[in-house]
Amino acid sequence: MLEKIKATSTFIQKATGFKADAGIILGTGLGGLVNEIEIVQILKYNDIPNFPVSTVDGHKSQLIFGKLGGKNIIAMQGRFHFYEGYDMKEVTFPVRVMKDLGINTLFVSNASGGLNPGFNVGDLMMITDHINMFGHNPLMGPNINEMGTRFPDMSMAYDLHLRNLARKIAIINHIDLKEGVYVGVPGPTFETPAEYKMFRILGGDAIGMSTVPEVIVARHMGMSVFGISIITDSGVPGEIVEISHEEVQEVAMKAEPKMSLIIRELVASL
Numbered sequence: 001m002l003e004k005i006k007a008t009s010t011f012i013q014k015a016t017g018f019k020a021d022a023g024i025i026l027g028t029g030l031g032g033l034v035n036e037i038e039i040v041q042i043l044k045y046n047d048i049p050n051f052p053v054s055t056v057d058g059h060k061s062q063l064i065f066g067k068l069g070g071k072n073i074i075a076m077q078g079r080f081h082f083y084e085g086y087d088m089k090e091v092t093f094p095v096r097v098m099k100d101l102g103i104n105t106l107f108v109s110n111a112s113g114g115l116n117p118g119f120n121v122g123d124l125m126m127i128t129d130h131i132n133m134f135g136h137n138p139l140m141g142p143n144i145n146e147m148g149t150r151f152p153d154m155s156m157a158y159d160l161h162l163r164n165l166a167r168k169i170a171i172i173n174h175i176d177l178k179e180g181v182y183v184g185v186p187g188p189t190f191e192t193p194a195e196y197k198m199f200r201i202l203g204g205d206a207i208g209m210s211t212v213p214e215v216i217v218a219r220h221m222g223m224s225v226f227g228i229s230i231i232t233d234s235g236v237p238g239e240i241v242e243i244s245h246e247e248v249q250e251v252a253m254k255a256e257p258k259m260s261l262i263i264r265e266l267v268a269s270l
Helices: 002-016 031-036 093-100 160-172 193-201 212-220 245-268
Strands: 022-026 038-044 062-068 071-077 105-114 124-132 177-184 206-208 224-234
Touching (some): 002 038, 022 031, 022 093, 022 245, 031 062, 031 245, 062 245, 071 245, 093 212, 105 124, 105 212, 105 245, 124 160, 124 212, 160 245, 177 224, 206 224, 212 224
Parallel strands (some): 022 071, 022 105, 105 224, 177 206
Antiparallel strands (some): 038 062, 062 071, 105 206, 124 224
16 A cells, blocks of 8 residues: 555656645535636546546546645545445545645545534535544554554544634635534435434534545544535435435535635635
């Protein structure tokens, strides 16, 4: 694994000569942030050694190199999911590569279902913590000692300084930024009403099929993480309706400009 990480990061460095201050992972329907990036170069995933390719509609499968908020960033326009058949090490491989390229701050975004009755479809939720319900952990197996400890602490998975800054940015820009716990599940089915109820009882405020593995690996390597969800559908009793992936994408795209503003300002503050 370490050899693959080094080979991939070396290829990217030679192909771009780019040094970045932050990495960004864009979730379903959230590719609009790319429009705000001063793009220097694009690499397709299938041109990068050892990189998987996203198979999900709405994920473009390319790395974007450029400037956002005056800082150099690398953005993943399309992520990988456990439900696509990739194993956890493949899902989180790009995060390992970002760290090897010198990135110490990671921004992750996703589209998620709302569990908190105080949330509405289209709301933004800053992730304060998460619950891993994948039934798997990306750190299982031999530990890469060069990248992190065998037993990493997860008591502060989402950076407190970045969260405090995000609150201020939201207030200044009149954005109603919710906060809560994200539940990560394998998918690909949307939850049943009974499952939504269970995850709410467990302490979840939003639920989705990504993010948690990437955050675990980022924290394993000592990266600072900021996570944000767009609530694209409701799992609150009495509000649950049949939902499709296309509808999730549509809601995410409408709310995306507010998310982009927050991430842009946070990147500028680095």
